Amino acid sequence: MGLVKTIKNGNKMMNLFNTPILGSEKVKMGNSVFYMMVEDLSLKVNRHRTNDSIIPTKVCGNCGIKKSVDYFYSDSYSNDGYHLRCKCCNDKINK
Numbered sequence: 001m002g003l004v005k006t007i008k009n010g011n012k013m014m015n016l017f018n019t020p021i022l023g024s025e026k027v028k029m030g031n032s033v034f035y036m037m038v039e040d041l042s043l044k045v046n047r048h049r050t051n052d053s054i055i056p057t058k059v060c061g062n063c064g065i066k067k068s069v070d071y072f073y074s075d076s077y078s079n080d081g082y083h084l085r086c087k088c089c090n091d092k093i094n095k
């Protein structure tokens, strides 16, 4: 359950899951069905000021992938200063 395959192509990261996750796109490859999330790794979160948080990485509450906090929006209400979901998931869910 979860992430089954990761394909990196330049700045594009294709993450394939075997369970539907929010914001994912259903794709068929051969006889298998995957749920795909495409992330652009060049799109880091722009912050106006340096975040006080000392954590370098965070596990996304939606896709479950551990990422650099560069890919999480700031959230002053959260304990660690970052949003529960990564930027990629967040942007896709809000679309």
Ligand SMILES: [Zn+2]
Pocket: 060, 061, 062, 063, 064, 065, 085, 086, 087, 088, 089, 090
């Ligand atoms: Zn995510």
